[in-house]
Amino acid sequence: MAFITFVLAANYYLCQIAFYNLSFPVSDRMKELKHLNKYFKKYRFKLLVGIFITIVARVFQLVMPSYVKKSIEVVEDFIKNDILQAEAKDLLLQYILIIVGAAILSGFFTFLMRQTIINVSRYIEYDLKNEVFEHYQRLSLDFYKKNRTGDLMNRISEDVNQVRLYGGPAIMYGIQTLTLFVCLIPLMFIKAPTLALYALLPLPVLSVLIYVISKIIHHRSTIVQEFLSTLSAFTQESFSGVSVIKAYALEPKINAELKALANEGKDKSMNLAKVNAWFSPLMILLIGISNIFVIYVGGQQYINGEIESVGIIAEFILYVNMLTWPVAVVGWVTSIVQRAEASQKRINQFLQEEPAIVSHTAKETPIKGKIEFKNVSFTYQDTNITALNNISFTINQGETVAIIGKTGSGKSTILDLIARLYDINSGAIFIDDLPIQDLNLKNLRQAIGAVPQDAFLFSDTIKNNIKFGKENSTDEEVVAVAKKAVVHKNIMDFTKKYDTVLGERGITLSGGQKQRVSIARALIKNPQIYLFDDCLSAVDTETEEQILNQLKKESQDKTTLIVSHRVSSAKNADKILVLENGKLIQQGSHDQLNSVQGYYKELYKNQLSKKEK
Numbered sequence: 054m055a056f057i058t059f060v061l062a063a064n065y066y067l068c069q070i071a072f073y074n075l076s077f078p079v080s081d082r083m084k085e086l087k088h089l090n091k092y093f094k095k096y097r098f099k100l101l102v103g104i105f106i107t108i109v110a111r112v113f114q115l116v117m118p119s120y121v122k123k124s125i126e127v128v129e130d131f132i133k134n135d136i137l138q139a140e141a142k143d144l145l146l147q148y149i150l151i152i153v154g155a156a157i158l159s160g161f162f163t164f165l166m167r168q169t170i171i172n173v174s175r176y177i178e179y180d181l182k183n184e185v186f187e188h189y190q191r192l193s194l195d196f197y198k199k200n201r202t203g204d205l206m207n208r209i210s211e212d213v214n215q216v217r218l219y220g221g222p223a224i225m226y227g228i229q230t231l232t233l234f235v236c237l238i239p240l241m242f243i244k245a246p247t248l249a250l251y252a253l254l255p256l257p258v259l260s261v262l263i264y265v266i267s268k269i270i271h272h273r274s275t276i277v278q279e280f281l282s283t284l285s286a287f288t289q290e291s292f293s294g295v296s297v298i299k300a301y302a303l304e305p306k307i308n309a310e311l312k313a314l315a316n317e318g319k320d321k322s323m324n325l326a327k328v329n330a331w332f333s334p335l336m337i338l339l340i341g342i343s344n345i346f347v348i349y350v351g352g353q354q355y356i357n358g359e360i361e362s363v364g365i366i367a368e369f370i371l372y373v374n375m376l377t378w379p380v381a382v383v384g385w386v387t388s389i390v391q392r393a394e395a396s397q398k399r400i401n402q403f404l405q406e407e408p409a410i411v412s413h414t415a416k417e418t419p420i421k422g423k424i425e426f427k428n429v430s431f432t433y434q435d436t437n438i439t440a441l442n443n444i445s446f447t448i449n450q451g452e453t454v455a456i457i458g459k460t461g462s463g464k465s466t467i468l469d470l471i472a473r474l475y476d477i478n479s480g481a482i483f484i485d486d487l488p489i490q491d492l493n494l495k496n497l498r499q500a501i502g503a504v505p506q507d508a509f510l511f512s513d514t515i516k517n518n519i520k521f522g523k524e525n526s527t528d529e530e531v532v533a534v535a536k537k538a539v540v541h542k543n544i545m546d547f548t549k550k551y552d553t554v555l556g557e558r559g560i561t562l563s564g565g566q567k568q569r570v571s572i573a574r575a576l577i578k579n580p581q582i583y584l585f586d587d588c589l590s591a592v593d594t595e596t597e598e599q600i601l602n603q604l605k606k607e608s609q610d611k612t613t614l615i616v617s618h619r620v621s622s623a624k625n626a627d628k629i630l631v632l633e634n635g636k637l638i639q640q641g642s643h644d645q646l647n648s649v650q651g652y653y654k655e656l657y658k659n660q661l662s663k664k665e666k
């Protein structure tokens with residue numbers, strides 16, 4: 054009696070804890086997960102079928118225990134000589150066939166259940182990943198500066214996976230458990246109320262303990278996960294920086310650091326393993342207690358004549374075992390819902406981020422290429438650096454303008470503002486005499502062929518890297534622009550020529566080759582405005598000359614901006630802008646600027662004398 058009181062009290066307190074954990078933030082939790090409702094709505098038919106199948110599968114599962122009971126009763130009747138041997142054998146066979154039939158049907162519907170509900174969770178995962186990725190694509194550069202790449206990756210992979218567990222397994226096991234509870238528990242109480250009470254007593258304890266353990270497991274596995282990303286970031290950096298490591302003979306130092314990290318990782322994994330190890334023993338223990346209750350209390354009741362057959366004891370043992378997993382699932386599902394809520398909250402945070410740069414018009418605004426800066430000032434929000442200070446200039450359509458100035462003087466910033474990667478703080482930028490904000494952003498970006506300072510090439514073939522500028526371009530066009538960018542000969546020297554794969558899976562291009570492939574990519578786009586950001590810095594002066602001549606021909610009616618540190622790249626431009634500390638200190642043609650004292654003339658003299666040496 055004392056033991057029962059103890060178990061009842063334990064159940065009460067544990068249920069209180071679970072109730073507190075579940076009920077306190079329920080509205081908040083559901084608020085975050087509401088985002089998934091649209092997907093549940095989208096797949097409602099499949100979900101409803103899945104739920105129906107789950108119920109059917111469980112109902113078939115219920116057949117077995119009562120027929121086991123009946124089979125045992127047949128044997129009892131035969132022992133008591135109530136029925137003949139042949140009749141008993143017949144009945145036994147009949148019952149066994151029913152059990153086998155029900156088990157097959159239950160198995161079949163369980164298979165269908167997974168095929169429907171788990172598939173729905175995979176569809177939701179697919180949709181959510183696409184939604185997050187598409188949203189990432191819409192967001193402006195400042196978002197990527199604020200958030201670490203690892204975080205972006207985590208939310209689209211690990212967090213979406215946590216949410217998937219809620220959209221699939223949690224629903225599936227939830228329904229399964231509910232069906233079993235609704236059907237089984239009343240059935241048990243109808244058949245033998247006292248026995249039912251004893252059999253079910255330890256189960257809430259099991260449920261709450263599994264919940265507590267799942268939470269600890271999750272906490273520790275998050276630590277392990279986070280640690281693994283640190284470890285992989287470290288190894289990845291060691292691989293990409295392998296040439297520096299070797300050149301400075303840093304191998305022993307790196308090895309020691311990795312060993313220390315690996316040791317730390319081992320300890321964290323051991324911590325996780327320890328708590329994982331509690332899972333099955335606890336289940337076995339509590340189910341064992343339930344079984345012992347059933348056998349002991351059932352046996353006494355049978356002896357006292359309170360239950361009619363031994364079969365009921367066998368039936369109840371089967372019920373208890375049938376309830377084991379669903380009861381444990383209550384705890385597990387609770388922790389899944391909590392994790393899904395936390396993950397969805399993190400996903401929602403990003404989904405609610407609005408792109409800082411948006412198109413204010415949907416109507417088409419074709420671009421010709423006149424650019425005007427009027428008293429433009431611009432400060433980067435994150436660093437608070439004023440990159441441009443009251444800049445004004447005009448570039449007519451088809452003109453070539455060079456921007457020259459010391460490092461950090463704001464040259465690249467001008468190009469970024471023309472592509473509207475950022476919005477300015479004061480002043481105005483006009484493209485074709487229209488404020489840049491009034492242009493259709495898509496039209497603006499389509500009209501620009503930008504070659505950034507750090508040429509970025511994808512791990513793909515050279516051909517596809519160039520075609521990136523114009524997806525439907527032909528191979529002939531690719532070759533033509535590669536020739537103009539003076540990189541064709543280099544490409545033909547590779548064994549696989551234009552099909553040479555770049556990056557991690559393939560060869561590494563030299564800095565100058567990368568720049569020229571990047572130029573070819575801009576040329577194939579055939580845009581109205583070219584933005585070349587110091588993209589000839591890694592080529593020799595002779596090749597630079599050739600490329601500039603080609604570009605001159607190519608960009609005759611296009612507006613072209615060339616950022617450079619070399620006067621050789623600038624001297625043939627229609628106009629040269631000279632920047633210093635974000636201010637425009639000189640502007641004019643080469644001859645004009647070379648005829649007055651100033652930064653440009655000094656630079657020209659310096660570079661000329663270096664060349665002569």
Ligand SMILES: Nc1ncnc2c1ncn2[C@@H]1O[C@H](COP(=O)(O)OP(=O)(O)OP(=O)(O)O)[C@@H](O)[C@H]1O
Nearest residue numbers: 433435436438440459460461462463464465466467
């Ligand atoms: N994305 C950014 N976020 C914050 N600050 C930036 C960013 N880009 C540039 N800056 C800062 O703005 C200033 C101007 O940079 P910008 O890249 O325009 O100079 P630059 O003249 O092109 O230099 P370089 O010749 O070295 O490429 C620098 O002080 C730089 O540190």
